[in-house]
């Protein structure tokens with residue numbers, strides 16, 4: 001029961017008006033930290049890997065560790081492949097035991113995006129209960145191998161969003177609404193709240209059908225996060241925050257313990273720091289206590 005795909009988890013979040021944190025991890029310490037923090041808050045959880053860490057650690061290894069941890073956890077947990085532009089690698093990760101796959105063909109024409117997304121959705125659905133996320137419009141910034149310049153970024157057209165969802169058969173949908181990957185360059189990034197509201201109305205207005213994803217969580221003010229959730233964002237992606245926490249914590253610990261050679265103590269400091277960030281996000285997203 002702890003190993004689930006995202007669709008049902010996020011339909012519940014959409015109906016009840018909260019979001020589930022989807023946290024990008026790059027190593028085992030981070031995976032254990034996000035799980036422990038989510039268990040402590042009794043929150044549903046999505047663990048994500050970008051393509052590079054997934055290839056580095058190997059999908060079957062990540063999947064085996066995830067399954068071992070999740071099997072004994074008292075909360076539902078998904079394992080999601082984030083922003084994969086390669087259909088072949090999407091299939092490799094689905095075969096290896098990921099429960100969610102994001103095919104990111106958002107830089108292609110809409111017809112090509114639909115073709116690739118539908119092909120991955122068909123493959124994953126035929127394989128079993130594997131949820132697929134697609135993106136329309138392009139989210140600016142850098143997320144692993146996907147780089148989109150600000151002037152290349154395009155917001156999602158609401159009517160096209162409906163067509164995309166209907167023609168691809170995706171389970172989860174990421175519309176570009178002005179959020180960005182990485183650290184925001186301005187204090188008040190321009191987000192198109194009306195566009196998100198319109199897309200939510202068109203797709204999930206009558207009944208929750210295809211949960212919506214908000215990319216680019218790092219650096220958004222708490223009131224902005226809450227507004228995005230209230231407008232229908234039910235999967236909330238956070239990556240850069242956790243990378244900074246990992247590296248800054250390691251740097252600070254090593255700098256202040258130059259004579260100590262005890263990796264376990266560095267790992268413990270990292271784990272505690274990551275857990276602190278996950279508690280922050282879970283409380284903000286409103287998913288504490290929603291694991292049952």
Ligand code: 13P
Nearest residue numbers: 182215216218237239240
């Ligand atoms: P941030 O790196 O800005 O938190 O974005 C994460 C994300 O959207 C991953 O898909």
